[in-house]
Amino acid sequence: MTPILSDALAPPDCPRQDIRSVQCSTIVKHVAIILYDGFSLLDAGTLAEALHVANELQSQSSNHSVTYRVNLISAGGGAVACSSSMMVWTEHFSTRDFDRLDNLFVPSGSGVAHASVDDNLIDLLRLVCARGVRVTAIGNGHMVLSAAGVARRDWPSMKHDIRLRSLSASAAEHDRDQALVTSLALLKMDLGAELAARVADRLGSDGGRTLAPAFEEMDAKTLAEKARASARWIVQNCAKPISVGDAARTSSMSERNFLRLFKRELGVTPSKYLLGARLDLTCKLLANSDLPVDKIARRTGLSNGERLSKLFRKELSMSPTEFRTQSRRKS
Template structure:
């Protein structure tokens, strides 16, 4: 029986400090939380290869240590055994309010059971709650049916902090055919982003040594030579790592530029300084957590890289002319109106 690993939520309660992650060559090595959503009648082919990609990535990233790059949980509406279209039973965890904090990536399995799953209002409500705090949602083939039923296809972060921050909480929903190579591409794209192109290549070679031609466009050079491309790649890295303790010099390393040149190029390309860009990304996530969670303000501040509650309150009053607590109350009143 295929068995998913439960998500280690205890790690999310730790304050963000400079020692909570490892950066090598500009790539963050902190544990990222991946969820794979199954349902009765789903196809195990695509979902299984996604799980295996992250499993192998963990082995390669650990390099003899116990540190894992990814924590993967397998979920379903009710938890327990899910019967896939191949009649294989998979043990899953049930949906939980703890998931409202979101994931680094959520994959939705494809398969002929998608239509029935799309009529489960409880499942759709859960998807609506977690999507705002989930950076990447990737349906596999028919899995897109669930997102369409939940009216989530094409949505982005609801609060506008400028076009540069719109993807700070989650990226575009991406739909892939239910196929081994395309499912692998979805997962490998994240491995490449998080751990670098070399580990992504090694994962692909171990799992599908005969697929090099199909995967070559994905596994090419991580950055182009154009300075504008390098700046945009560094901007994406800032968005993806904004909840961690990072510095502008880290982002300059990602762009393979000197810090002075990076600051100049970033302002020219993005129209804003890297520091303000990072702050806006953190504020977007902070606002989402204030609205959708019951976490205390101080814990939200630590979790979003804002230091502590006092510092967050000062930034909120300066930037938004309101306190975090007042924002929480106001946004919930508006949501209930």
């Protein structure tokens, strides 16, 4: 029996001489949807369709950077019944298959409680997570992740209880919106907001207008998360000779846009934030070690003792030695 849905997402072989076709050098991302008895076919189908549309839209332009290949898998392989009793054929992934897997999605469904006590399914999820695969749940699919001891992971800005329609919307409409927004988050991260918005326009009801508020929120919060992630990176690497350009590259942004975003979200420039991180590290070393000031300066990315002393005078109105003396008196 041929797997349902997954074949539809596999691009055609690259013709050798047709330069307008999808280039063979395009990055291929392998996405798996793990199914269990009672899973939501609407979730799985919406996710698969969104990735298919992304492939299709890219094939119509010269910028085809990512091709998604989708596989439907299960703990034992073979036929799995969805919540409406339709049988769907799934593959059984072997250990070597996990090495090429980029994303795994767990759909919601009426059978999630039984799936949460399925030892084979739980072991499979734990193995996937141990390989560093990005695992995301849709709707109540997070119950299966919890049973496997996997930390629930929301896409930046994603809310599992987000409501995109009116309170009178049916459960099916709501489930589809959950799956679609999750799909858009993946597409936005991989391909940018513009293409994700085009997919939303293609798949969203009412021309995608009901998805607009959630998509705008996803965009804004994703940017905020980028700024916070960059701030964490600066703190973790402040002792190294890093620059604002290095921090901008960690967010895949131009330096100009990064500076604007960082200042908006953190309230200070990246340079000022880096200086503060280096001074905090310096204070800890002064208080908790007997290292000479000059050596501490080199270890915290502040070049030398002279520069460190000037910074302390400017920022703390005292010398490093005075700070060390005061901190030890307090302790």
